[in-house]
Amino acid sequence: MDLNKLGDIYQVFEVCAGSYWEDHYTFGKISNKRVKKISKKFIDLVIINTLVPLRFCYAKHVGKDWNEELIELVSQIGRKGREFHHQKL
Numbered sequence: 001m002d003l004n005k006l007g008d009i010y011q012v013f014e015v016c017a018g019s020y021w022e023d024h025y026t027f028g029k030i031s032n033k034r035v036k037k038i039s040k041k042f043i044d045l046v047i048i049n050t051l052v053p054l055r056f057c058y059a060k061h062v063g064k065d066w067n068e069e070l071i072e073l074v075s076q077i078g079r080k081g082r083e084f085h086h087q088k089l
Contacts, residue, residue, distance in 0.1 A: 006076040013043045044077050
């Protein structure tokens with residue numbers, strides 16, 4: 001798995017809440033059954049606000065230059081967002 005590719009990072013976040021949460025929003029109160037997943041938009045925010053800064057700091061700490069790779073990763077998110085926006089128009 002190459003975590004420099006956006007698709008591979010999305011796969012890491014392909015998780016669902018436990019079965020209890022399929023029909024609960026709060027403890028002890030049953031609600032309509034629904035599988036709860038993390039949205040791609042939220043994953044994008046995690047990548048931009050957590051993964052990229054941590055990888056940048058780590059690279060700096062170990063003396064590596066990953067700037068281009070990190071910029072490309074963020075650019076992939078930007079391109080994906082623009083493509084989605086154009087499809088909706």
